[in-house]
Amino acid sequence: MKIAFFNTKAYDRESFTRENEHYHHDISFFEPHLSLQTVNLITDETAVCVFINDCLDAEVLTALKAKGVQLIALRSAGFNHVDLVVADNLGLPVVRVPAYSPYAVAEHAVALLMTLNRRVHRAHNRVREGDFSLHNLMGYDVHGKTVGVIGTGKIGQVFCKIMQGFGCRVVAYDVQPNPECVQAGVEYLPLDELLSISDIISLHCPINESTMHIIDEQALSKMKPTVTLINTSRGKLIDTKAVIQALKAQRIGLLGLDVYEEEEAIFYEDFSSSVIQDDVFSRLLTFPNVLVTCHQAFFTQEAMKKIAGVTLDNISQFETSGVIQNGVKIPN
Numbered sequence: 001m002k003i004a005f006f007n008t009k010a011y012d013r014e015s016f017t018r019e020n021e022h023y024h025h026d027i028s029f030f031e032p033h034l035s036l037q038t039v040n041l042i043t044d045e046t047a048v049c050v051f052i053n054d055c056l057d058a059e060v061l062t063a064l065k066a067k068g069v070q071l072i073a074l075r076s077a078g079f080n081h082v083d084l085v086v087a088d089n090l091g092l093p094v095v096r097v098p099a100y101s102p103y104a105v106a107e108h109a110v111a112l113l114m115t116l117n118r119r120v121h122r123a124h125n126r127v128r129e130g131d132f133s134l135h136n137l138m139g140y141d142v143h144g145k146t147v148g149v150i151g152t153g154k155i156g157q158v159f160c161k162i163m164q165g166f167g168c169r170v171v172a173y174d175v176q177p178n179p180e181c182v183q184a185g186v187e188y189l190p191l192d193e194l195l196s197i198s199d200i201i202s203l204h205c206p207i208n209e210s211t212m213h214i215i216d217e218q219a220l221s222k223m224k225p226t227v228t229l230i231n232t233s234r235g236k237l238i239d240t241k242a243v244i245q246a247l248k249a250q251r252i253g254l255l256g257l258d259v260y261e262e263e264e265a266i267f268y269e270d271f272s273s274s275v276i277q278d279d280v281f282s283r284l285l286t287f288p289n290v291l292v293t294c295h296q297a298f299f300t301q302e303a304m305k306k307i308a309g310v311t312l313d314n315i316s317q318f319e320t321s322g323v324i325q326n327g328v329k330i331p332n
């Protein structure tokens with residue numbers, strides 16, 4: 001199939017070119033994000049492949065349909081950036097990569113936790129400047145702590161298992177408890193109880209109406225003032241302004257973020273020589289107990305290979321038999 005790939009970086013081009021040796025699609029790689037302005041890059045491609053920070057609103061979808069596009073292939077698990085109702089009305093199927101490596105994301109959550117806790121990022125900078133002192137580098141033993149996991153699907157389950165390996169008590173909250181987690185000794189609790197007893201809290205639920213700002217001012221007020229809060233899931237799970245107030249009041253011990261509410265305007269681009277216009281994000285970066293990575297939890301060799309393979313396979317299935325493999329359905 002002729003595919004227009006939007007928003008591609010060198011690493012996307014490498015992994016998709018390598019995997020495409022098995023699929024033989026005709027791929028055009030474009031650097032710009034998909035938007036109403038860039039739809040015109042499409043000539044005769046009948047599939048588009050996009051990432052989480054591309055725009056797939058009603059206007060863009062309508063323009064894609066008018067261009068003759070027949071399939072939207074998301075090279076991500078998340079689909080909250082797609083107007084699924086409009087896509088459905090236009091008869092534009094949307095396919096995705098439902099799971100690529102739960103280990104990649106769960107392990108990054110642990111990396112944020114351990115880097116923050118043992119101040120590895122600060123120690124690294126300090127040593128490179130010839131400062132070998134230990135002040136402000138003291139962490140805590142993770143062993144024996146209570147870890148609260150919100151969302152115990154594929155990623156949350158792996159995270160629970162890793163934290164049990166550290167010797168933690170793992171408690172969880174999920175609208176649909178995972179029987180395998182129960183069997184492994186994870187205790188399901190009401191959300192408020194989890195928030196109040198956990199030393200470490202990690203978010204692994206999707207963003208939807210029920211989880212939007214699940215960590216708001218009220219939720220933060222229930223947590224221990226020493227809490228370590230980790231979010232590798234979606235930025236909008238946390239009310240960033242409320243979290244900044246809690247940080248200013250010293251009611252959060254450590255905060256590790258791989259995602260941010262308004263990340264679309266910032267992440268994946270180099271702003272090192274410009275001025276960041278987002279004052280809320282800039283304020284977040286000033287706290288010594290906050291660590292931010294730019295939505296890279298998925299970014300491992302294994303995950304990238306799987307993302308490319310499943311995406312190209314989804315497209316091949318559609319091309320050869322019209323099958324919508326890994327189709328995205330409109331949530332109820």
Ligand code: NAD
Binds near residue numbers: 077153206298
């Ligand atoms: P999953 O669908 O396997 O699990 C999600 C879990 O959240 C399910 O058990 C579900 O019941 C639960 N849930 C839904 N609504 C809830 C609510 N209101 N309260 C509590 N739990 C609720 O998803 P997954 O593969 O484990 O992925 C989890 C999230 O990780 C994704 O939604 C995505 O936002 C994020 N993610 C981030 C990256 C990254 O690079 N940072 C990569 C992949 C996925």
